[in-house]
Amino acid sequence: MEAxxxxxxxxxxxxxxxxxxxxxxxELEVGQVLEVIADDKGIVTDMPAWCESTGHEFxxxxxxxxxxxxxxxxxxxxxxxxxxxxx
Amino acid sequence: MAEKEKVTIVVFSxxxxxxxxxxxxxTAAASMGMDVTMFFTFWGLNVIKKNRGPLKSxxxxxKMLNWMNRGGSQRLPLSxxxxxxxxxxMMKQLMGEERMPSLEDLMATAKRLGVKFIACxxxxxxxxxxxxxxxPEVDSFAGAATFLGEARKGTVxxxx
Numbered sequence: 610m611e612a613x614x615x616x617x618x619x620x621x622x623x624x625x626x627x628x629x630x631x632x633x634x635x636e637l638e639v640g641q642v643l644e645v646i647a648d649d650k651g652i653v654t655d656m657p658a659w660c661e662s663t664g665h666e667f668x669x670x671x672x673x674x675x676x677x678x679x680x681x682x683x684x685x686x687x688x689x690x691x692x693x694x695x696x
Numbered sequence: 697m698a699e700k701e702k703v704t705i706v707v708f709s710x711x712x713x714x715x716x717x718x719x720x721x722x723t724a725a726a727s728m729g730m731d732v733t734m735f736f737t738f739w740g741l742n743v744i745k746k747n748r749g750p751l752k753s754x755x756x757x758x759k760m761l762n763w764m765n766r767g768g769s770q771r772l773p774l775s776x777x778x779x780x781x782x783x784x785x786m787m788k789q790l791m792g793e794e795r796m797p798s799l800e801d802l803m804a805t806a807k808r809l810g811v812k813f814i815a816c817x818x819x820x821x822x823x824x825x826x827x828x829x830x831x832p833e834v835d836s837f838a839g840a841a842t843f844l845g846e847a848r849k850g851t852v853x854x855x856x
Binding site for chain 1: 701720723724727728729730794795796797805809
């Protein structure tokens with residue numbers, strides 16, 4: 610699958626892949642696709658759950674030799690993550 | 697979409713493993729766009745105490761308590777296999793080898809994602825702790841009604 614940006618989460622365990630995804634997706638434009646590469650099996654169910662909660666679109670997952678490539682399409686921020694000062 | 701979902705976590709325990717579990721869930725929830733409040737009470741206050749400097753308190757019993765129960769994120773024991781610090785040191789080594797975030801990393805991430813920290817004033821009063829005993833990341837000092845005010849709107853409410 611073609612992606613506009615790639616995020617390497619190899620070697621990282623939950624919850625770091627979804628936290629890094631949260632940061633990375635802010636850099637993308639709406640409609641662009643982010644590819645997340647990880648080897649923690651938790652991402653197989655964590656990323657769809659993260660997408661359902663944040664409103665971004667889960668496009669699919671490819672697994673090869675314990676390496677997972679997850680594709681997420683950015684949707685308009687429905688739940689903007691605020692910093693501590695902004696509400 | 698409707699209002700943000702709310703998550704509250706009561707951090708009652710002052711042990712490293714339970715603090716890690718609390719912050720793991722808090723950061724994950726915040727990254728999923730939820731509004732997260734952590735309420736630190738009793739031994740849980742140890743998680744948000746400053747790591748450096750003396751704890752000021754009045755009276756012999758409170759001085760003894762705060763000497764034996766110094767707290768601070770870097771001093772928390774494991775709930776199992778602490779072994780006078782050796783087990784906890786080993787667990788931190790293993791976590792480091794696996795590139796897992798430390799408790800301090802998770803606390804900083806939680807703040808960056810907007811997680812609110814509330815310290816329980818009743819426990820502070822009992823233990824003789826002032827606001828200056830705590831890290832500046834604490835947002836407010838409050839009681840059970842404040843927690844319940846948040847928790848009644850919460851879809852996920854945890855006690856750890």
